[in-house]
Amino acid sequence: MNDERRKFKRESAEQRKDALIVATLSLVAEMGVRGATVRAIAERADVTQGLIRHYFSSKEDLIIAAYEHHMTTMTDQTFALAAAVDSSARDRLAALVNASLRPPVAAPRSVALWASFLNRVQQDAQMKATHERTYAYFRDQLQDLIGAALEEAGQVTSPTRLRHLATACNGVIDGLWMEGGALPDAFAPDELPGIGVESVGAIIGLDLEQKAEQP
Amino acid sequence: MNDERRKFKRESAEQRKDALIVATLSLVAEMGVRGATVRAIAERADVTQGLIRHYFSSKEDLIIAAYEHHMTTMTDQTFALAAAVDSSARDRLAALVNASLRPPVAAPRSVALWASFLNRVQQDAQMKATHERTYAYFRDQLQDLIGAALEEAGQVTSPTRLRHLATACNGVIDGLWMEGGALPDAFAPDELPGIGVESVGAIIGLDLEQKAEQP
DNA sequence: GTAGTAATTATACACTTGCATAATTACGAA
DNA sequence: TTCGTAATTATGCAAGTGTATAATTACTAC
Structure with a gap:
């Protein structure tokens, strides 16, 4: 007692x-x-x-575990929302962009963590592996979604062009993500996801903002 | 002797x-x-x-001076190339995007420095001021160029929309800049400036890649 | 030349850091 | 209940940190 x-x-x-x-x-x-x-x-x-x-076993070990935790959490948060959309590939793509550029994924805390870890990621092999795995996963998902959305719209896209489109969109999304976290006051609420959807749509040549047609 | x-x-x-x-x-x-x-x-x-x-007077003082030096150097390097173009505003805009996404401005070293300083920038008032000054300068230049390029193309743009376009383009450029420095191997040479010019063009609705007409 | 003085080195100190090791303490098994 | 053991604390240490202060040294004005 x-x-x-x-x-x-x-x-x-x-x-x-x-x-x-x-x-x-x-x-x-x-x-x-x-x-x-x-x-x-x-x-x-x-x-x-x-x-x-x-x-x-060491502080380095804890730092590595913390980085792994952060990356995993962000990935999960990003895809949890996008996966919930079960209509068109176009809508799923828009949802993915949205989730990536909205809190809690796009937030000062996330970007601050990313920036703080960057040095170590470049030096530590294990952290580098974690980073590349996370990055590749997102890119592949994005590329698949873009391909599906274009196919949906009746467009034929060569693998090379598809890869280029995915690279471009990924760069824009990641970039806006960092930008939003580094300068949260530079954007109005909803402005960042709006820019992202607009830019990704412009790059791949689809209007991601238009509402799905009501039958 | x-x-x-x-x-x-x-x-x-x-x-x-x-x-x-x-x-x-x-x-x-x-x-x-x-x-x-x-x-x-x-x-x-x-x-x-x-x-x-x-x-x-202290190590902090040296760090602040180093940050100032880095930001000033980057700004100078960016605008030195763009200012040399004396043809159309459209070409100057394309040149600015290019210079921003090409070494030495877009390089692992630059982004590593940016990331390393980010924490301190958020905490130290003087560094924050330097950051905001640099950022605002780039944004204003970009906005002016976009406005001039659109006017050149005979398009009327409201101040509100112009501001939105500048924000979007700035986000894309900064984002691609970071992305290129953080993942230099993810992009082929010239791919990053290409994506940047393509994206900025798509956002503002001008083809920045087409060569100037030969008379 | 030589003296003065600012630039530069030399040395030391108080504090923080990560880590190791020994001493406790809480909980489960018997 | 008690006993063993792993979780947790307590204490200490050697190395590295920024900074202060005193001792040198190179250049300059006269």
């Missing part, structure tokens, strides 16, 4: 690791990797610093 | 400050702000660490 006396509570390995990762990400987003010291992380996760070494 | 014995050489304040800034930027680009320690900077600039404090 009298739990107040307990100096700490035991948690499952999964919960603790997750709590440490969440604390790490919040600190990195706020102050960069430099601000995410073991002591600061431990404090934010309400544990003592020694515990970090109990769950992660 | 026998200058070999000299333990150091005196340089003008301007040269030394510049050398320290250049050393700082190269280190930040390679290893992030975290890797740019006073000792590493001093070593790369071939001086001892004490000298840094002689020219900059």
Whole structure:
């Protein structure tokens, strides 16, 4: 009885690791990797610093896990919304662009994390692999959607041209994503997704904004 | 005589400050702000660490100066090429997009620096001011060029719409710039400027790629 | 030449960092 | 209940950090 006396509570390995990762990400987003010291992380996760070494072999290991967590979360958030659309490929494409350029995917926090990790991603092989996997996945999905939307519209597209279109659209989307997160005040609400849909539509030659015809 | 014995050489304040800034930027680009320690900077600039404090009141001061230097250099490099075009506004616009998406402006080093500084920019008032000034300058130039190009083509554009177009184009350009620097291998040479010109043209409704008519 | 002075080096200090190791504590099994 | 063990804390350390201060050194004015 009298739990107040307990100096700490035991948690499952999964919960603790997750709590440490969440604390790490919040600190990195706020102050960069430099601000995410073991002591600061431990404090934010309400544990003592020694515990970090109990769950992660090194701080580098924790940083890598945090990056993986962030990328996975963003990917999931992006495709969760787009996958819900079950009408036309064109609408699914528009939904994907929308989800990519709207919070929580497009947000200062996301971009701050991306920027903070960039250096390490370029140096650490494991982080680089995570980055490339995530990137390739998004690009492939985008390319498939573009292809399907064009086919839907009765257009024949060569694989080479399709690849070019996907590259261009991906660049525009990623770029607007970063831009929106780096300069949140530069855009009115809904302006960023609007620009994205407009640009992607202009590039592939389809009007993504027009409502589906009512039969 | 026998200058070999000299333990150091005196340089003008301007040269030394510049050398320290250049050393700082190269280190930040390679290893992030975290890797740019006073000792590493001093070593790369071939001086001892004490000298840094002689020219900059603090390390933060040096970082701020380095950021200013980087942004100014990028702006100059961007507009130097575009300003050389003296034919039509349309061609100047195309040249601006090109210069923005081509080395040395669009390069891994530039984007690495941008990403490394992002956190500090958000926190430090002086750096934020530098950032906003640079950004606003580019945007205004872009908006003017778009307006001139459209007028040239005989199109009337409301200020509101012009602002929207400039925002969209700016977002696409900045985005592609970051994308190209973050993933240099994802694009073939000349592919990025091509996508940029194509996208900007599609957004504002002008073909920027067509050659000027030969009389 | 020589003295003055600013540029540059040399040295040291207080503080933070990541990490290791030992000492506790909570919880499950018996 | 008690006992074992893994989770958690407590403490300490060596290396690296920015900065301050004093000691040199190169150039300049006279």
